[in-house]
Amino acid sequence: MAQVVRIVSSLADVDAALQDLGITEVNQANQVRFQLDERAPLQDAAEIGVRTRPGRHGFILVNPELLECKSKTKRALERSFNIMINEALERIDQEMLGVDASISELKVLVLKNDNQMPHNGPPLVERNRGVQHVIYPHPPFPEDPSFEHGTPRERVPYQPAYGTQQERDEAAARDRRAQRALWHAKLCILEARQSILKDKRSEMMSKMRVEFNRIMEEPSDLGAGYAAYEFPPLA
Incomplete structure (x- = not known):
């Protein structure tokens, strides 16, 4: 019996071909040869x-x-992907540490409390001057509007600082409220x-893994021949 050549993309294809040809014994191995499909998925080829x-x-x-070629491509992609993911996660983790x-x-x-608040701005005796x-x-x-102009006698006047202790105390209280508001705003932003x-870390892991698995599992020309496996790197 002439040897049959069957094109296969997976072990499931091999099993189906053997069943179709009625091959169940080791001594029947010379009845069929297998040819790996050029577009076999990398995972199935592995x-x-x-x-x-x-x-023999x-x-x-x-x-x-x-x-x-399929095996080398899969190994190269896995290595590059893992390096990329690890470096990206490290950058996110470092940023999160600072935050x-x-x-x-x-x-x-x-x-x-008020007594622990630092003083900011000019001295209270100079406020609003x-x-x-x-x-x-x-x-x-x-x-x-046109800029005002006139003689030296008509120059823009100065206004005095707050003249009462109540005004100065109110200015200090506003400073404390402003400082607390700024701290709170920064806290909300951070x-x-x-x-x-956190969402970015989780989403990146999930979406990148889904995409990588898709690449591994779908038929493609990946590994159909030799390629430059390391350049350009994933970044």
Whole structure:
């Protein structure tokens, strides 16, 4: 009986061919040869590779070079993918460490009482002192009002600092409220960033793994021949 050559993409194809040909005994191995499909999925080719080795008594694989190319491609992609994932996760983890530390610090700061609050801004005795400012609403002023000008006697006046202790105390209280509000705003921003980073980490792992498995499992020209496996690298 002339040897039959069957094109296969997986071990399931091999089993189906043997069943179709009624081959159930080892001594019937010379009745069929197998040819690996050029578009065999990398995962299926790898499973065939597990059952394939140099020998005389099995079913001959007529294109072992193709199987080797498929195997090399799968190994190269797995290595590059794992390096990329590990480096990406490390970057996210490092970023999260900094965010976590800042959140912890801000949670302490927002609980400070008035006596523990630092003083910010100029001395209280100088608060609100400076050149007089005025508003030019439109109307009645034109859209682009002219700069004021005049003689030296008409220069813009200065206004004095707060003159009473109550005004100075109120200014200090506003400073404390402003500081707490700023700390709280930063805390909210960092907590949102923390949540995004956690979601990003989880989503990246999930989506990248799904995509990688798809590449491994679908028929393609991956490994159909030799290729430059390391360049360009996954980044």
